[in-house]
Amino acid sequence: xxxxxxxxxxxxxxxxxxxxxxxxxxxxxxxxxxxxxxxxxxxxxxxxxxxxxxxxxxxxxxxxxxxxxxxxxxxxxxxxxxxxxxxxxxxxxxxxxxxxxxxxxxxxxxxxxxxxxxxxxxxxxxxxxxxxxxxxxxxxxxxxxxxxxxxxxxxxxxxxxxxxxxxxxxxxxxxxxxxxxxxxxxxxxxxxxxxxxxxxxxxxxxxxxxxxxxxxxxxxxxxxxxxxxxxxxxxxxxxxxxxxxxxxxxxxxxxxxxxxxxxxxxxxxxxxxxxxxxxxxxxxxxxxxxxxxxxxxxxxxxxxxxxxxxxxxxxxxxxxxxxxxxx
Amino acid sequence: xxxxxxxxxxxxxxxxxxxxxxxxxxxxxxxxxxxxxxxxxxxxxxxxxxxxxxxxxxxxxxxxxxxxxxxxxxxxxxxxxxxxxxxxxxxxxxxxxxxxxxxxxxxxxxxxxxxxxxxxxxxxxxxxxxxxxxxxxxxxxxxxxxxxxxxxxxxxxxxxxxxxxxxxxxxxxxxxxxxxxxxxxxxxxxxxxxxxxxxxxxxxxxxxxxxxxxxxxxxxxxxxxxxxxxxxxxxxxxxxxxxxxxxxxxxxxxxxxxx
Amino acid sequence: xxxxxxxxxxxxxxxxxxxxxxxxxxxxxxxxxxxxxxxxxxxxxxxxxxxxxxxxxxxxxxxxxxxxxxxxxxxxxxxxxxxxxxxxxxxxxxxxxxxxxxxxxxxxxxxxxxxxxxxxxxxxxxxxxxxxxxxxxxxxxxxxxxxxxxxxxxxxxxxxxxxxxxxxxxxxxxxxxxxxxxxxxxxxxxxxxxxxxxxxxxxxxxxxxxxxxxxxxxxxxxxxxxxxxxxxxxxxxxxxxxxxxxxxxxxxxxxxxxxxxxxxxxxx
Numbered sequence: 050x051x052x053x054x055x056x057x058x059x060x061x062x063x064x065x066x067x068x069x070x071x072x073x074x075x076x077x078x079x080x081x082x083x084x085x086x087x088x089x090x091x092x093x094x095x096x097x098x099x100x101x102x103x104x105x106x107x108x109x110x111x112x113x114x115x116x117x118x119x120x121x122x123x124x125x126x127x128x129x130x131x132x133x134x135x136x137x138x139x140x141x142x143x144x145x146x147x148x149x150x151x152x153x154x155x156x157x158x159x160x161x162x163x164x165x166x167x168x169x170x171x172x173x174x175x176x177x178x179x180x181x182x183x184x185x186x187x188x189x190x191x192x193x194x195x196x197x198x199x200x201x202x203x204x205x206x207x208x209x210x211x212x213x214x215x216x217x218x219x220x221x222x223x224x225x226x227x228x229x230x231x232x233x234x235x236x237x238x239x240x241x242x243x244x245x246x247x248x249x250x251x252x253x254x255x256x257x258x259x260x261x262x263x264x265x266x267x268x269x270x271x272x273x274x275x276x277x278x279x280x281x282x283x284x285x286x287x288x289x290x291x292x293x294x295x296x297x298x299x300x301x302x303x304x305x306x307x308x309x310x311x312x313x314x315x316x317x318x319x320x321x322x323x324x325x326x327x328x329x330x331x332x333x334x335x336x337x338x339x340x341x342x343x344x345x346x347x348x349x350x351x352x353x354x355x356x357x358x359x360x361x362x363x364x365x366x367x368x369x370x371x372x373x374x375x376x
Numbered sequence: 377x378x379x380x381x382x383x384x385x386x387x388x389x390x391x392x393x394x395x396x397x398x399x400x401x402x403x404x405x406x407x408x409x410x411x412x413x414x415x416x417x418x419x420x421x422x423x424x425x426x427x428x429x430x431x432x433x434x435x436x437x438x439x440x441x442x443x444x445x446x447x448x449x450x451x452x453x454x455x456x457x458x459x460x461x462x463x464x465x466x467x468x469x470x471x472x473x474x475x476x477x478x479x480x481x482x483x484x485x486x487x488x489x490x491x492x493x494x495x496x497x498x499x500x501x502x503x504x505x506x507x508x509x510x511x512x513x514x515x516x517x518x519x520x521x522x523x524x525x526x527x528x529x530x531x532x533x534x535x536x537x538x539x540x541x542x543x544x545x546x547x548x549x550x551x552x553x554x555x556x557x558x559x560x561x562x563x564x565x566x567x568x569x570x571x572x573x574x575x576x577x578x579x580x581x582x583x584x585x586x587x588x589x590x591x592x593x594x595x596x597x598x599x600x601x602x603x604x605x606x607x608x609x610x611x612x613x614x615x616x617x618x619x620x621x622x623x624x625x626x627x628x629x630x631x632x633x634x635x
Numbered sequence: 636x637x638x639x640x641x642x643x644x645x646x647x648x649x650x651x652x653x654x655x656x657x658x659x660x661x662x663x664x665x666x667x668x669x670x671x672x673x674x675x676x677x678x679x680x681x682x683x684x685x686x687x688x689x690x691x692x693x694x695x696x697x698x699x700x701x702x703x704x705x706x707x708x709x710x711x712x713x714x715x716x717x718x719x720x721x722x723x724x725x726x727x728x729x730x731x732x733x734x735x736x737x738x739x740x741x742x743x744x745x746x747x748x749x750x751x752x753x754x755x756x757x758x759x760x761x762x763x764x765x766x767x768x769x770x771x772x773x774x775x776x777x778x779x780x781x782x783x784x785x786x787x788x789x790x791x792x793x794x795x796x797x798x799x800x801x802x803x804x805x806x807x808x809x810x811x812x813x814x815x816x817x818x819x820x821x822x823x824x825x826x827x828x829x830x831x832x833x834x835x836x837x838x839x840x841x842x843x844x845x846x847x848x849x850x851x852x853x854x855x856x857x858x859x860x861x862x863x864x865x866x867x868x869x870x871x872x873x874x875x876x877x878x879x880x881x882x883x884x885x886x887x888x889x890x891x892x893x894x895x896x897x898x899x900x901x902x903x
Contacts, residue, residue: 071644081654120473122631123632145475150470152470155465155466155470159391160391161390161391162387162390162391167387169383173379173383174380174474174476174481175474202394400814401815402813404814404818405814405817405821408817408821411821419835420678424682424685425685427674546655548655551656551660551663552663555659555662559666559670562667566674566677570673570674575669575670
């Protein structure tokens with residue numbers, strides 16, 4: 050039995066139809082119409098204890114809805130969720146003591162006072178024993194480099210500092226599972242690094258199971274061995290990141306600096322051609338078309354000033370995945 | 377539970393007095409807002425001397441009991457009063473991932489310190505009315521007065537919970553909540569007997585304002601000795617049952633439907 | 636001019652989306668109307684011999700008009716767009732726009748009030764007319780009174796907006812505007828006669844009220860309708876009302892110019 054089992058869950062929302070224009074507004078004033086939207090359709094997966102899973106997909110794909118269902122905030126329209134042998138929904142109070150949640154775009158800290166005051170309140174909400182609370186708090190604050198920060202009013206903190214405080218707030222009760230909904234959104238490079246190192250560390254040392262959603266593919270690259278890709282409410286890919294890279298890893302990006310105009314080339318294995326400043330950028334599948342053959346071919350016809358060969362980075366891989374699945 | 381509530385209050389107070397000047401200005405204006413309520417009644421009774429046999433101080437007593445209950449909820453349970461904000465800004469989702477009751481967390485969510493001035497003023501008017509009214513005090517009179525104050529607090533609590541339940545389903549058309557809170561408050565500041573039958577029925581058997589400050593008031597000012605009148609504020613507990621139940625159903629709907 | 640007119644259309648579209656709000660507004664206003672009418676009826680019935688400051692039928696008409704046009708005459712509600720703009724210090728950008736800052740918001744405010752009133756007042760008025768005596772609202776005293784009432788109501792809407800906008804502009808000069816704004820609400824509600832009609836106030840307050848603009852926001856139009864303020868007095872008051880509209884607009888215009896200049900110098 051897996052730690053987290055998601056079995057065929059779906060979620061349907063009812064939304065009021067809205068068209069633009071005065072006539073449409075008048076019409077809906079007297080007669081409102083509704084449509085049903087399937088935010089999540091028949092999604093299943095399992096997660097083992099201690100895993101870090103990256104949950105990715107474009108905006109509106111159903112990521113947050115899935116996370117909300119896993120947290121017990123939303124009840125699935127169909128399907129079942131079992132986490133550590135508990136149903137997040139029916140065993141809510143017992144269940145949520147075991148999980149921590151960070152909503153990257155929402156704050157749980159009181160705005161005008163220091164974060165430490167909110168922490169104290171959380172101690173009482175979760176009924177954490179004082180010694181343990183102090184110990185955990187101390188530890189988290191050191192790891193996230195927040196020593197003086199927690200004494201200042203939250204409104205005066207930078208986005209990065211605030212996000213780190215949010216993470217502390219979500220972990221004070223030592224949860225076994227952590228849900229991170231876009232934890233690095235809008236952060237500066239330094240804060241991103243601190244947050245990523247921290248996530249790795251608690252995963253390794255405390256065996257915290259982590260599921261995170263993000264748009265930042267570096268997060269995924271650094272943190273998650275496994276990704277689940279969701280689009281239009283359905284799972285499109287569930288597997289290791291390295292498999293995905295291998296599949297698309299044969300794609301190479303070749304940048305040519307040249308003053309010549311390169312005409313359209315028809316050759317098997319060329320994926321794309323793009324005009325860039327001072328030259329061209331190509332993507333080729335090196336399994337079909339070797340790099341040397343491609344360059345030889347070009348150098349006979351054009352005078353090339355410089356060549357640069359690069360592996361596709363993960364951003365492009367995912368972008369391509371989105372394209373492949375037309376999401 | 378109590379410890380957590382007090383801890384939450386402290387946090388709210390800290391939050392609110394961060395901006396001192398604003399706090400002071402607002403306190404003053406709160407005083408004036410309230411003063412106009414009081415003033416309306418006094419002004420009317422300058423021109424008239426009674427309303428259906430009740431004099432100005434009896435009306436003020438009736439009025440202050442209702443204001444007390446309303447202000448108490450506004451001050452200490454701000455989260456319930458402004459529940460729609462919690463739904464809109466996502467705090468409700470946050471509550472759902474914490475191991476505490478949702479209603480309790482809502483009550484703890486915010487204290488609106490500024491409204492404490494309204495509470496104080498309600499008490500001041502109550503005291504003025506009591507002094508002028510020549511009450512023949514006895515232990516039962518004290519009990520009935522306390523019952524009225526407590527039940528007034530509870531009835532508004534119930535109404536706030538009821539409107540909060542509505543927010544689970546939609547935050548649209550929430551203006552209708554004013555009907556029950558502000559409207560009810562306005563209506564119930566006069567003894568219910570001055571109204572016509574339809575309204576009396578609604579506010580006796582549907583939202584039992586009459587049991588809060590009318591029947592017990594009659595007992596208190598000595599118009600009846602019927603013990604039932606004295607105990608009528610207890611009816612508020614019957615009213616609370618459907619309110620709390622609807623909150624439960626609303627929460628189920630929210631998590632079921634989502635937004 | 637065209638761009639200003641567009642705000643009306645936009646406001647109409649926005650308001651039409653909130654039909655539940657309109658419905659709730661109508662119900663609430665009707666309820667309040669009934670409660671007020673009943674309270675005054677009880678007062679009049681209990682004090683038969685007493686010389687009341689207003690004729691009962693006039694008073695009831697006054698109360699219903701107050702409910703029907705509540706959306707237009709309530710003195711103040713915070714406009715989120717303008718308040719946020721002031722808070723974030725984005726005012727300076729307003730200088731680069733082709734429209735006049737003051738009139739742009741004036742029209743916006745006015746549009747939103749007119750539209751929400753249009754969606755609400757009719758059912759309330761109709762109900763007030765079909766109710767049985769003594770709850771029933773009366774027809775205007777004469778055609779002349781009705782015309783003056785309409786003009787006064789129009790001027791009232793202009794005055795309400797110029798004062799409400801003024802209260803927003805005040806926020807550009809102090810961070811503690813919310814205190815001033817709620818004070819304004821209290822004073823305006825008292826002297827416009829929305830808590831009790833002005834004749835019910837003590838003499839001294841009536842005298843003070845005569846020197847303030849607020850009575851033109853509801854007391855004057857609603858009373859001239861039933862000739863509680865006779866037509867003869869109504870005409871000069873109409874002019875006075877117009878004068879107040881012009882004065883308050885000028886003050887607002889001046890202050891907003893000053894505030895914008897300040898915003899530019901401080902860099903936002």
